[in-house]
Amino acid sequence: MNASIHHIPVCPFCQRLEILLSLKGLRDQITFNVVDITKPRDPRLLELSKGTTALPLMEIPGRTALKESRVLLDYVEELYPDPPVARPDPYEHALESLLVEREGGFGAAGYSFVMNQDPAKRERFSERMLAEYRAINDILVNYAPGKTFFFDRFGWAETVFTPFFMRFWFLDYYEGFELPEGAQYDRVRLWREACLAEPCAQQVQFDQIVKLYYDYAKGAGNGALVEGRRVSSFVFEPDWPGRPMPPADKYSVSASDAELGLV
Numbered sequence: 710m711n712a713s714i715h716h717i718p719v720c721p722f723c724q725r726l727e728i729l730l731s732l733k734g735l736r737d738q739i740t741f742n743v744v745d746i747t748k749p750r751d752p753r754l755l756e757l758s759k760g761t762t763a764l765p766l767m768e769i770p771g772r773t774a775l776k777e778s779r780v781l782l783d784y785v786e787e788l789y790p791d792p793p794v795a796r797p798d799p800y801e802h803a804l805e806s807l808l809v810e811r812e813g814g815f816g817a818a819g820y821s822f823v824m825n826q827d828p829a830k831r832e833r834f835s836e837r838m839l840a841e842y843r844a845i846n847d848i849l850v851n852y853a854p855g856k857t858f859f860f861d862r863f864g865w866a867e868t869v870f871t872p873f874f875m876r877f878w879f880l881d882y883y884e885g886f887e888l889p890e891g892a893q894y895d896r897v898r899l900w901r902e903a904c905l906a907e908p909c910a911q912q913v914q915f916d917q918i919v920k921l922y923y924d925y926a927k928g929a930g931n932g933a934l935v936e937g938r939r940v941s942s943f944v945f946e947p948d949w950p951g952r953p954m955p956p957a958d959k960y961s962v963s964a965s966d967a968e969l970g971l972v
């Protein structure tokens with residue numbers, strides 16, 4: 710593929726693209742340029758993106774660069790229809806879209822929950838997250854032809870949602886959040902487990918997410934600095950495997966750069 714992708718390896722929107730390319734056997738044919746968002750952005754990238762900073766960004770020689778993960782997914786799917794990841798049948802793809810429509814609200818519920826700093830609002834955020842899971846459960850029960858995946862295999866909706874399921878490990882760790890037992894959650898639980906186990910979606914790991922997203926849990930997103938700290942938990946050096954697990958109690962403990970293994 711004559712294109713390169715500027716990305717953040719731990720970003721869920723970027724991971725969508727990696728999953729799609731892996732499912733198509735194309736992951737190794739594309740150059741991925743890693744962007745460190747804790748550093749000032751390269752002006753050349755800002756020029757390519759027309760001034761916005763969010764990644765992924767696809768650079769295509771001789772053409773205007775493309776951005777927005779779902780736009781990039783559509784582009785790759787149309788450019789390389791074989792093997793199809795989205796359902797080629799328009800009606801079946803419309804069913805997938807019913808689920809994909811919910812990704813914005815689902816993502817926002819999880820990120821606002823992890824970034825919340827007020828323990829009194831914890832229940833409200835937890836309920837909002839559960840409502841999103843129930844809505845997905847309902848769509849799967851009412852529309853999914855498949856028994857585990859939406860259809861018979863890991864496909865389009867799974868590619869869109871799996872990176873969020875992985876990021877939301879930060880809710881397990883920092884919020885003690887888990888799906889309750891019961892029919893309102895059983896179908897989505899089954900789906901989520903199958904998504905997490907997909908071999909083409911193993912680009913990130915639990916400890917990596919928990920360590921890198923510590924600052925999100927302290928209310929500072931996108932490489933921003935937590936007050937009193939000098940190094941973002943989002944840095945690549947020192948790399949996450951050598952760092953200790955952060956304290957899980959985000960509401961009353963504030964770990965220092967040294968305690969997080971960042972200096």
Ligand SMILES: N[C@@H](CCC(=O)N[C@@H](CS)C(=O)NCC(=O)O)C(=O)O
Binds near residue numbers: 717777
């Ligand atoms: N709607 C965008 C969202 C992308 C996004 O928010 N990316 C974040 C990382 S998870 C980012 O690049 N943040 C750095 C920044 O905005 O400077 C998409 O789907 O591509």
